[in-house]
Amino acid sequence: MTIEILNLHKSFGRKKVLEDVSFKVSNGEVVGYVGLNGAGKTTTIRIAVGVLPPDSGDVVVDGYSVTKEKRAASRRVGWVPELPIFETDFRALDYFVYLAGYYGITGTEARKLGRELLEEFGLGNALYTKLSSYSQGMKKRFALAVSMINDPPNFILDEVLNGLDPQGIAFFRELTKEFRKKGKAVLFSSHILSEVEDIADRVVFIHKGRIIGVHAMEEIKSKASPGIYLALSRVDENTLRILGRFGEPVVLEGGRILVRRPSGSVEEVVAELVKNGVGVLEVRREERSLEDFFFSLIKEAESP
Ligand SMILES: Nc1ncnc2c1ncn2[C@@H]1O[C@H](COP(=O)(O)OP(=O)(O)OP(=O)(O)O)[C@@H](O)[C@H]1O
Secondary structure (H helix, E strand, C coil), rough: CCCCEEEEEEEEEEEEEEEEEEEEEEECEEEEECCCCCCHHHHHHHCCCCHHHHHHHHHHEEEECCCCHHHHHHHHHEEEEECCCCCCEEEEEHHHHHHHHCCCCCCHHHHHHHHHHHHHHHHHHHHHHHCCHHHHHHHHHHHHHHCCCCCEEEEEEECCCCCCCCCHHHHHHHHHHHHHHHCCCCEEEEHHHHHHHCCCCCEEHHHHHHHHEEEEEHHHHHCCCEEEEEECCCCCHHHHHCCCCCCCCCCCCCCCCCCCCCCCCCHHHHHHHHHHHCCCEEEEEEECCCHHHHHHHHHHCCCC
């Protein structure tokens, strides 16, 4: 229901990998953890699930400290590692039953749960396949099913979309909707912002071990909305005032205008200009992606 990441610091040798990383995931919230390769996502996650100790700081899960009450804290988290290995000759269902034993679920009950979960996760026709011959995507699905054995109130998922096919991604999206409804707290990492677009409510951005921004997905989408390029018959104060009602007009070289972060459609802007006697010679949507938002955060963080 809540995962609190509190002032984490971690170095490997002389290399500082996390510097004062703090953020919170509340109940019913799905948070994307986005950063480039090597930004520190996996290190944060490994600390949060209790497999790596921080140099300082703590992670508190539903009130339990990962560093001081590791067992209680990690029991309350379903974890999917970045690269689930499962190099075992166990067949999937048998291995699931074996793992369920750790949670005190045994025998017929464990087999029933395994069958249900593995089927739900699209592995119904691979229940008796050896895990070592599962594809990476199937291993991800298996790991997700395993993370749900004890129906934990929180989930921490490392690059869970990586290796999933479009069907798997759609499945994960639906699953997070269920989690949200049930009030679970979900943190999942990705290095691609557009991948988290339709899933996360909020995004925590990490770069070189530091948090460089926390933004609601709605805010990101509106800020990343593509601008409108215009070539007009005249550019004067009145024209700029009209455009200012729709966004942030910037006069470019050669007298063209870029309306940044437009709130209205291209048609609405053109209609308003024409109504006011301004001829529109050319109009074009700027190509802008969510990734630009991410890169502008990085640029801001790196500028002195
Ligand atoms: N055990 C370790 N020993 C030394 N350096 C490490 C260790 N684990 C991670 N690092 C370094 O810490 C930095 C952050 O790694 P981390 O795996 O947390 O990044 P990430 O954001 O998850 O990246 P990716 O998207 O590539 O998985 C990297 O520079 C990595 O080389």
